[in-house]
Amino acid sequence: MTLLPFLAAGWIFLVGLYGMVTSRNLVHAVGCLAVAQSSTYVLLLAVGYRRGGTAPVFADIPVGSTVVDPVVQALVLTDVVVGATVTALLLSLVIQIRKRTGTLDPEALTGLKG
Amino acid sequence: MTRNTRTTVFLVAAAVLAAAFTWACTGLPRFGTDTHPYGDRAVRAALAHRTANVVSAINFDQRALDTLGEESILFAAVLGAVVLLRRARDEDRADPEPRRVLPSTRLLGAALLPVTVLVGVYVVAHGQLSPGGGFQGGVVLATGLHLAYVAADYRVLRRVRPLAVFGALDATGAGAFTALGLAGLIAGGSYLENVLPLGTFNQLTSGGTVPLVNAAVGVEVASGVIVLLAQFLDQAVEITSPGHAGPVQNTGGGAPGNPPEAS
Numbered sequence: 517m518t519l520l521p522f523l524a525a526g527w528i529f530l531v532g533l534y535g536m537v538t539s540r541n542l543v544h545a546v547g548c549l550a551v552a553q554s555s556t557y558v559l560l561l562a563v564g565y566r567r568g569g570t571a572p573v574f575a576d577i578p579v580g581s582t583v584v585d586p587v588v589q590a591l592v593l594t595d596v597v598v599g600a601t602v603t604a605l606l607l608s609l610v611i612q613i614r615k616r617t618g619t620l621d622p623e624a625l626t627g628l629k630g
Numbered sequence: 631m632t633r634n635t636r637t638t639v640f641l642v643a644a645a646v647l648a649a650a651f652t653w654a655c656t657g658l659p660r661f662g663t664d665t666h667p668y669g670d671r672a673v674r675a676a677l678a679h680r681t682a683n684v685v686s687a688i689n690f691d692q693r694a695l696d697t698l699g700e701e702s703i704l705f706a707a708v709l710g711a712v713v714l715l716r717r718a719r720d721e722d723r724a725d726p727e728p729r730r731v732l733p734s735t736r737l738l739g740a741a742l743l744p745v746t747v748l749v750g751v752y753v754v755a756h757g758q759l760s761p762g763g764g765f766q767g768g769v770v771l772a773t774g775l776h777l778a779y780v781a782a783d784y785r786v787l788r789r790v791r792p793l794a795v796f797g798a799l800d801a802t803g804a805g806a807f808t809a810l811g812l813a814g815l816i817a818g819g820s821y822l823e824n825v826l827p828l829g830t831f832n833q834l835t836s837g838g839t840v841p842l843v844n845a846a847v848g849v850e851v852a853s854g855v856i857v858l859l860a861q862f863l864d865q866a867v868e869i870t871s872p873g874h875a876g877p878v879q880n881t882g883g884g885a886p887g888n889p890p891e892a893s
Contacts, residue, residue, distance in 0.1 A: 587688060615718075
């Protein structure tokens with residue numbers, strides 16, 4: 517089943533999306549966004565896997581050993597950092613929404629206020 | 631749109647997406663494939679620059695310009711959170727009361743705080759050799775300091791974490807990264823070029839500019855996360871809104887109860 521790791525990534529993405537669509541709480545929605553985003557980590561790492569490969573760090577393994585693709589790992593690191601900052605920014609928006617409107621339910625936030 | 635319609639629309643869209651995604655995955659190289667042209671080249675380039683941790687070599691040497699962008703995102707997000715969570719005109723700042731802490735918690739926190747900070751510094755400093763680096767070590771450093779909050783109280787945390795200093799350090803880290811790029815431009819001819827002597831493979835000083843960029847990132851991430859967490863802690867502990875007896879409590883997504891007047 518060589519497709520399974522990729523499909524797992526797709527599944528995580530859809531689960532996160534489902535959570536966002538049905539969410540009744542903005543903090544929960546931000547958490548679901550983080551879940552949906554984490555699917556990209558799984559997908560990237562699955563793409564970069566090499567059978568029998570180890571971590572691409574040559575400090576304690578001989579040069580020339582089989583290692584997994586380091587490029588996607590570097591991309592995942594970028595992904596994690598950006599994900600964390602986006603979550604932080606969204607949560608600060610949620611705090612402001614709660615303060616200004618007194619609710620966290622996205623369905624109760626209807627009218628635009630100036 | 632009612633909740634049911636929305637869920638139905640989502641399920642239809644999800645089914646289409648799932649089918650298209652599965653079909654697209656069948657066109658990907660096999661899982662665990664031996665063909666990784668970029669990976670092989672990146673490993674060769676990292677070893678040529680005598681950097682044992684290939685992921686660090688990619689982040690701080692080969693793709694350093696991308697990391698500068700990522701760094702700027704982090705910096706901008708911290709700035710954004712500081713602006714969003716600043717004290718509003720109608721809010722007051724209350725001094726938090728010290729709470730009783732179990733002696734065992736206090737002892738464990740006091741013993742672990744220096745150890746955690748040391749581990750953070752170690753992870754940052756060995757970014758070019760072992761798994762880790764500026765980003766990971768920076769987060770360890772920042773969260774390690776918050777043991778002071780867990781083990782003692784907010785006022786102790788405020789003393790070990792002078793916010794003005796860390797705000798300045800955050801900017802210094804981001805600026806140092808940019809300056810290292812300019813140094814590469816002046817000495818080597820291209821921005822962020824690895825111009826320093828490469829050193830001996832698998833030594834602390836190997837990798838040319840990698841350890842320096844790594845340290846700049848470590849300083850920036852650590853102080854950025856500290857400033858970020860401070861904003862959230864301020865909201866939870868210090869800032870009181872009108873219409874609430876204490877700090878804003880998250881009551882979950884229930885019915886809107888007692889909404890304070892929107893400005």
